[in-house]
Amino acid sequence: MKGVSMIDSPARRALLGLGLAGGLSGLGMARALAADRPPGSDARFASSRPPPAQRRFSSPAVDAAIADLQRRIGDPELAWMFGNCLPNTLDTTVTEGTVDGKPDTFVITGDIDAMWLRDSSAQVWPYLPFAREDDALRRLIRGVIHRHARCLLIDPYANAFLEDPQARTQLKWAIGDLTEMRPGVSERKWELDSLCWPIRLAHGYWRATGDTAPFDAQWAEAMRAVLRTMREQQRKTGPGPYRFQRKAEAATETLVLDGYGHPGRPVGLIHSMFRPSDDACVFPFLVPANLFAVVSLRQLAAMADAVLHDAALASEAKALADEVAAALRRHARLRTPAGEVWAYEVDGFGNQFFMDDANAPSLLSLPYLGVCAVDDALYRRTRARAWSPDNPYFFRGRVAEGTGGPHEGLRMIWPMSLTMKALTAPATAAGDAEIRQCLRWLQASHAGTGFMHEAFDQDDAAHFTRPWFAWANGLFGELILNLARHRPALLQSS
Template identity: 85%
Template structure:
C-alpha cells in the first residue's frame, strides 16, 4: 500500500485495543506495549458498531474456533477473519445496483487489489448468505465503475466526482481524474477484479453482476493490457512524483526503464505500490495469464461473447509464451522464475511480500504447489538469495523495499503456509508459520503490514484488513484440509 515516508512513520504503532472500528486505525499508541490485561477477549467492534454482519461468517468463526486447540490462535482467527466486514465496508445502491466501497483500513481509499483480496475469503459462504452475495455483487459493480473511470489507476475514492486527498499524490504528474485516489499502473490491479468475478461466479452460480457494463469494463481491461505490451511505442501512461524515495516515481520522463517488446505486459509498479526496476513484473504477468483465461471462460459461458473470449485467450497465450522465453532464470539448483525482466536479457531475482509474488503463484492458480519450477523458485525466494528475506528472533519471512530492511511482512508468512505441500515437511512448515504469526501481533490480536525481525512491537499499520483476512483464510483452509494442524501448535 502506498504512503509517503512521513505517513510510514505515523503508521508505526503499538497496541490499540480498539483497533477495528470507527477511527481506531488513525489513533497513535506506544510502540512498546504489552498484551491486554484480559488476554484473548474479542477485539472486534461491538455488534452495533460493525459495518456489515454475515450470519454465515459468524457461524463459521464459532464452529472453527471450537476446533482450534490453541486459545491464542483461535482468538486471532476470530478477530482477523471478519475484520473487513466489521470495519471497512460501506454498502449502498448506485443506479439500482448494489454498491460496496471497501477501504484498506487506515487509508481511506479503495484499492482494486486489496478490496478483491479482502472479500475473497468470504466466497465459500456466499451461496448460503444472501446479504453476503449482495455485498460481493456490490464490490464487483464498484470495480466496474472504477475501471471505467481509469483502468490505469490502482486506488479510488468513494465519491467519483472528488479529487484525491492523499498528500503524497496531490502533485503527481499524470492524468489524474476525478474519483481516482492514486494512479500507479500495476498490472495486478486489473487481475484481482477478474479473479474475484470468476471466483464469485464459480462459488454461487450468480450471473447478475455480469451485465453490459461489466463487459465494457472487461474490454477496457484488455485494451489496457494490450497498450502496455508497448509494441507501437510507450503508450499513453506516464507517472512522476516528487518524492525522496526512488520507488515512488518512474525514470525517463515517467515512462519507466526501457524494455524490448517481447509480448509481456508492463507493470510500472509492484503490488506494494513500489516502482519496478525492470517493467516486466513476472508474478503479475503469470497472474494475468490465469486471469485472462478466466475471463475467456466467463466471456463464453456468461456473456456469450465469442470475440471477447478469443481476444482474452489470445493475449493469455501470447503472454505465457513470452514468459517461458524471457522470464526464467538459470541457477545452480536449476531454472527458477525471475521476479522482473526487461526483454533485453536483464533479470532481477527477489521476492516481495505483496501478492502477486513468486511465493503466491499456486495460491493465485498459476501452478500446483509441487510443480518443480515453482518449488525451486519458492526455495530460493525463502532464502538469503532473496535480498528481501529476513530472519530474526521473532520470525522469518519476506518483506520488500516498501518498509525497508529487517521488516518481515506477516502476509509472506501466511502465504508460505498456504503454499506448503501436503507432506510431513509441509505440515512442519505450517506449524512454524503459525508460531511466527502468533509471535508477530504484539498483543493487538491482529496482523500488521510489517514488523521488525527482532521486535514485534515495532510494526507498521495496526489496521490492515487484507493481512487480517488472509490469515483468516489460512485458518479456514487448514480447518477444511489439515484440521490436525489446528488441534495444537
C-alpha cells in the same frame, strides 16, 4: 479445544453446510451454534472486534463459522486471532449503497481511506464460501464487483479510488502527481495486477454462487477496457498513454525517463510500472504479475464464453493469455546452480532480477493465485530461493523469518509472507511442519493486538507498521479456514 475430534459433530456438519467443504445446508444450525457459544475461559483473549452495533456489516454465516472453528482450535491465542482477523473487512471497512439500481460496495484498505482494486478484491475473497448461504453477503460482494467495473471505466491505469467518483484525491502523497488524475481516482500507479484481481474475484464469485447478475453490459465494457489496457502496455508500437512522476525522496515512488519508466523490449510481455507494493519496478516486466495475468485472462475468457456469450471477447482474452504465457517461457526464467527458477523482473533485453516481495502477486504466491501446483518443480525451486538469503528481502531474526520488500525497508518482515508460505506448503509431513512453524511466527508477531500488521521488525514485534490492514487480517483468516478444510489436525494440535 485441544483434542476434540473433527470426524463428526453437529458443529462440524454446520461448518460443512456453510460451504467450507461441501455438504448439506446448515445456516439455521450455524446460527444456533453462534448464539449459544460459551464465552472463552481465558480473559486475555476477549474478542477485539467492534461491538455488534458498531460493525459495518454482519454475516450470520461468517460469524457461525468463527464460533464453530474457535471451538476446534487447540491454541486459545490462535483461536482468538482468527476470531478477530477473519471478519475485519466486514466489521470495519465496507460501505454499502445502490448506484443505478445495482448494489454498490466501497471497501477501504483499513487505515487508508481509499479503495485499492487489489486489496478490496483480496479482502472479500475469504467470504466467497459463505456467499451462497447468505443473501446479504452475496449482495455485498456483488456490490464490490459492480464498483470495480465503475472504477475500471473511470481509469484502468489507476490502482486506488475514492468513494465519491466526482471527488479529487486527498492522499497527501498523491496530490501533485504528474499524471492524468481524473475525478474519482485516489492514486494512479499503473500496476498490472490491479486489473487481474477484479477478474479473480468475479470468477471466484461466479464459481462459488452460480450468480451471473453482476456480469452486465457495464462489466463487459470494463473487461474490454482491461484487455485494451493490457494490449497498450505490451508497448509494441510505442510507450502508450501512461506517464507518472512524483516529487518524492524515495526513488521507488516515481518513474524515470519522463515518467514512462525503464524500457522493455516488446516481446509480448505486459509492462507494469509499479509492483503490488506500490513501489516502482526495476525492470518493467514484473514476472509474477504477468503470470497472474495469464490466469486472469483465461478466467475472463471462460466467463466471456459461458456468461456473456461473447465469442470475440473470449477469443481476444485467450489469445493474449497464450501470447504472454509463451513470452514468459522464453524470457522470464533465470538459471541458477540449483536449476531454473522464475525471475522477479525482466526487461526482454536479457536482463533479469531476482528477489521476492511479500505483496501478492509474488513468486511465493503463484499456486495460491492458480498459476501452478504447489508441487510444480519450477515453482518449488523458485520458492526455495525466495525463502533464502538469495532473496535480498528475506530476513531472519529473533521473532521470525520471512520476506518483506523495499516498501518498509530492511529487517521488516510482512506477516502476509508467513501466511502465504503456509498456504503454499506441500501436502507432506515437511509441509505440515512448515505450517506449524508459520503459525508460531504469526502468533509471535502480532504484538499482543490479535491482528496482523503490514510489517514488523525481525527482532522486535512491537515495532510494526499499519495496525489496521484488512487484507493481511483476511488472508490469515483464510489460512485458518483452509486448514480447517484440508488439515484440521494442525489446528487441533497447534
